[in-house]
Amino acid sequence: MLFLFCASLNAQIQLNGIIKDSSTKKPLSFATITLDNGFVSISDVDGKFNFTSIANVSSFEVTYIGYEKRKINIDNTSKFQVVLLSPKIDLLQDVIIINENLANKIIQKAIDNKDKNNPQKKLNSFQFNTYNKLLVSANPDSIVGKIDSVFVTTSLGRAFQKIDSTEYKFKRIIDKQHLFLAEKVSQFQFSNPTLKETVIGSKMAGFNEPIYEFFGFKLQSFSIYDSKYELFETTYKSPIAANSLSEYKFKINDTISINNREVFVIHFKNKIKRKGLEGLLYIDSQNFAIAKAVMRVRGVLNITGIHEFSYYPENDIWFPTKKNFKIIKGKSKEATSILGGRIAFEANSDTNENKQKRSSDFTYLSSETEVYNIEFNSDIKIKKSFISVDVKDNASDKPMTFWDKNRTEILDQRSLKTYEVLDSIAAKNNIEKKIRFGRKIINGYLPFGFFDIDLRHLLSYNNFEGFRFGIGGITNEQFSKKYRIEGYTAYGLKDETFKYNLGFGSRIGKFSNTWIGASFTDDIREIASTTFAIDKRVFKLYDPRPINISTFYNYKTWRTYIETKIIPKTESIWQLSYSEITPLFEYQFDYNGKIFDDFKITSAMVSLQWNPFSDYMQTPNGKLEIEKRFPKFTFQFTKSIPDILENDFDFGKIDFKIDYEKRYLNGQKSTVLAQIGYAFGAIPITHLYNTSPNNLTKDNILQRITIAGKNSFETMFFNEFFSSEFAFLQLKHGFKRVEIFKKVKPQLVMVTRMAWGNLENPERHIGINYKTLNEGYFESGIELNQIYKGFGLSGFYRYGPNQLSRLEDNLAIKLSFILDLGLD
Template sequence: MNKYLFGFLFLFSAMLNAQTALNGIVKDASTNKSLPFANIELDNGTKIVSDVDGKFHFVSKENFTTFTVSFLGYEKKIFTFNNIYQTVFLSKKTDNLDEVIVSNENKANKLIEKVIANKDKNNPQKKLNSFQFSTYNKLLVSANPDSISGKIDSVFVTTSLGKMFQKIDSSDYKFKKIIDKQHLFLAEKISRFQFAKPTIKETVIGSKMAGFNEPIYEYFGFELQSFSIYDERYELFETKYKSPIADNSLAEYSFKINDTVSIDNRQTFVIHFKNKLKRKGLEGLLYIDNQNFAVAKAVMRVRGVLNITGIHEFSYYPENDIWFQTKKNFKIIKGKSKEATSILGGRISFEADTNDGNQNTKESSDFTYLASETETYNVQFNTTVKIKKSFIAVDVKEDSIHKNESFWQQNRNGKLDLRSSNTYVVLDSIATANQLEKKIRFGRKIINGYLPFGFFDFDLRYLLSFNNFEGFRFGIGGVTNEQFSKKYKIDAYTAYGLKDETVKYHLGFAARIGNFSNTWIGASYTDDIREIASTNFAIDKRVFKLYDPRPINISTFYNHKTWRGFIETKIIPKTESIWQLSHSEITPLFGYQFDYNGKVFDNFNITSAMVSLQWNPFSDYMQTPNGKLEIEKRFPKFTFQFTKSLPNILENDFDFGKIDFRIDYEKKYLNGQKSTVLAQFGYAFGALPLTHLYNTSPNNLTKDNLLQRITIAGKNSFETMFFNEFFSSEFAMLQLKHGFKRIEIFKKVKPQLVMVTRMAWGNLENSQRHLGIEYKTLEQGFFESGIELNKIFKGFGLSGFYRYGPNQLRRLEDNIAVKLNFVLDLGLD
């Protein structure tokens, strides 16, 4: 009997120490509309705020019996706590509310003006010379078990005989059972932040991710919410919005004082802001110190198909008269919207909610949320801060995944709860049983165009292609992967053209000699063909395409047998570069001869040195144990390539040089539009055959009928320029594009309109040297403009271009090009 009594007392004690959850919504008593950002104060002194939908959820470790709800212009009311979902109704005050609202709006605008005027005095990155602090971050995907009924339902279908039983639906029951014991996903991270004007750097010293022996490092580069509330553009889940305290924010946002509260014994005004120009814009609360006009707390919210919230909490440091951020919270839950929602900077879109409001059944996804909480500790101001490798924004230490439990206990704010501990145990075992890491690795390879098989990744680009010279080209090839070695790799391919009946092949070897710089040294031999006068930057990243449109229509190639030695490295900050020496035996595969110094060449040898370098000065990089990653792509980007022949070495026939330069610029607008600019220049000097000059990427067939010229558009090619129409030894090209937001015509027909203009100028020195081919030059310039309708249906689109200017052709239809296009958008920019 005593043991049963002891068990009962233990259970009762556990219940007394359990956390108490307060859930509900605040509404207007007369209109039944929700009241966003209402103030809620528990009788134990805790203060919370309802969200943008008037909903509130709070878990308290301390007991309470009543709570008070207040909202500007409404009567304050006290409610008794109970364990059910509580709908709170407030009634409007009887005084002249309109005058109060107008007065508060005017006063709020004046306060915001003062906040903007004092931003530099209150922004830690402007006011302080240096600071450093540590953070503990916990990210989880979970659900609140109390919100889920856990019922086992009977599913009926309607037939001619009436409603008939079909099956038992236990999914809700199973989900509640799982979520009651664990989270769906969990990751933890310990970081050290250092700031010394103007550089800020994060060093990850500890990391854990449930289900993974090695974390997915790209997660560390995600910007869930802005680091600073003072940024001109505030960021939520890598989507940027104009900040409510940007310099001209009063033109875009409306402000209203909701209340006054005390934070760290300093009086603050609670200001509600809302975008008055956009229905789905940023909305939230700003807590403004009424003495120095700094932000003491901020709640930022965007609602749509997904409701996304970012909260910034600050502590006041009187010795520095500064509010410094000590806590960040980020949360995503499922919302309702009749408009589509985009996240991750527009790369991923969610369709509008089609629920008409008559359906009360909720699925598991309705209760699931993603939450991230970051706590700051060990804050130090204006101390000596030395930032090593400052060009690295995030540095993930190699031993970060090997920290023991004592390290985590020392750096966590308290112990992990039982659900979190169970999450690691369960997900680790599930991941092992289902080979999750292997499947993710397989998916990554496939997206990049590789099919992994043991220690070798087969390159899907080599399987099948087509051009006018080879006809159908079949091949096989690839590269060894990390299962073979992380220090060495071998790449190879072989291909065969049905039309030219010739075998092509390549074999290469490389060794990694630097981990931090990701430096490889290697050599290769290639016997293959290449388009004449094509400009390739060796440093350009490999791009996998389901198809490559331009080679389909190309018929003029040259064969090259090339020995190559190279060094590929990222040792120079914010650059990637390739340095190489090569020797090629060149044979033109069309009727061409090169007349030089009284000798006519049908084939020739070229020995050259080359450096190809891309510089991304404004991008952010992350260093991981597996290499360097560009985590924040910013523009402009600059690419430079210099090639110089080496006279009298390995029977080199010509003395020449080539300088190539490219500028890429891209600007994304807050309204979803995007502009891009591409400028490219090339200059060749000395004795250089036509095979190695410039053709400025033409993509039009020499056919009389417009319909016969309909092919697939290239990415940056001149769609109205005919193949082999122009050649240059020096050229300049400019491309301007502007893409508008996608327009929904029908449910599945949502084209994106893109306006395009391209222009090029060029010149050809010593044109008399090139025999056997007719061509024109670009002294007078080449101009075309057009419209692309991209992604009309499942990535397929249509485009049309018109050629004008000095090189316009006599027949109208010869100046028009109609092209099909296909855009495969995986959100992997």
């Protein structure tokens, strides 16, 4: 048995090569390659092919429309085959014209018959199981793996500097194991219109409990029939969308047989975008369904997604049976990392195009999914349908018998070694403990036993308190998963006053992550600053705006609340509070003939964020937003409760916000933020709107240089405008970072902000001067972020109806600092 096993390993051969036009030497994309054992493959968009096959293969045949067929005998001594195809000169031009016209007709037929062929339209329900293997690896045969002597040029000539054994060590490692490996067994259920994945088994090299975020990566679309196709979290127009003929160019490459049915092999390419979606569609000649699809994008990364189908004659349907996804390095002048930095590629060198490739150039990420146990039109009831991926509590505790039963192929020695080595390394270096520590730090907590110290409370500064020192935090899961205690205390050196908070909570729902709790707070807050209670907690090493703020109010607040995610695709906070408010500046509120220096407010509030386009995963540790899609909507309603606990005023506030963000694979990002607020009734200035000003009232422009905020008006002076109703719009576009010098790589961001507002009953507010935003406020600027080690510089200009008479008063120069943790 050992002899036969070793013989089978030696019998495996790897075919690598490229297919070119014999006259022009240009690569031929998606040529059909047929081994003499019947196995069929295709060349990629660069004309290259690479696959492994069992022995007894002595030749392969290459066909391409408009070219002579060619048969190649396999030479085991040659590692790379260059196949040159000769065009049929006399027929080529006619063939191209005919094929383009015919290809368009076939694509139109496929579009017209989408609903008849789409399983999610044709079938009432279906379910199946999948086995998925995700790995990061490299092909050891592609790596030279030699030890190099490194020389440097000196005034005396070339001098030896060191021995470089990097490639040698990498080849030794990759010969024995992969760099990363994860497996997953899932059940997919579809009942029109819901598709849900339930993970019943999970295994990840180096971890007792998997990093569940890996299971949420959207590498490629589930369906090939949707009008939008998603490849590695980037959306493209599908080549069979309703009007795809205007965007894509199609031509027939070949006709082949799949499942004993004739299919057209049609190549498609974006007419306009050079780096757009490109690939092959295999279309059934009888029912015009998709029998196979190859989707490809070339750029900073070369990404390929393959969908394979099998034909079921009893239902006259092609149903997906296999998916493949692969990422390799493309042409990039910058180092590129993906999946949170878990896989990285070095930059290409401009100085030497013929430079030998390094090991990182051969590193790739691969995901393979096999489908089995397919059932059509069975009685399916999907529970918790708003959860896209549900990971069972015991998914990571499956015995080896489970994996032997559900793996579609036996793990090879490299995969088994990967588990052995990575498990050993993780245990020796306490990797899981370090990851837990890192996650806490990233979110602004320092774990200390059963208590997480909140780093936000350690040190801050503002014009009223001066330096503020404090300590605080919250109990963690080591204390309890059902109960929590939180609090802080702080002291301002300038106002010489202690502030503090104490609260507790109890979890009453695991799936919905529902908490009920109460707290008391004695602290200060900026006047007219409305925040959304449901907004995610963001950790900053510094918060630039409060540094320049002088007008605060003190609040003593008793609060009871419920936090829950029970409403599908929402997070919400429902609270009742009683506050004693004391302005810490010269201010009085005139209401019904009575002057208020301080006041009491009893109010109810609901704050809700709705992410309708996002996908969620339920894990043993809670619910995760695995696919963040935009826009996101945030709503908050606050209403005072008259005649309860000596409440002084009757008022309400309605706040609404829309966030939109689009990221590009080349590093650019566009964002839109729109917000409106409406306050009605008797409401003091402490609870109005100030639209986030961030400029000092100084005569000299240099005296006004401060640190820029994220969404604040940099040219608007503090306390310059107040509103009881307002609308705000911010547009940003960030370009990719540009290397000027080795350590100077600024990112250019274009910014425009605008706001309109009004103030009802201005006569009620005594002791503070202000203006209103009836005519609108406008500013635009340029940010040069991360010029050097996170530090940057920006400039903004104020224009429109509220432009000031002096030119320099409309200008604002700001410093910026961005701590890039690679977490976006």
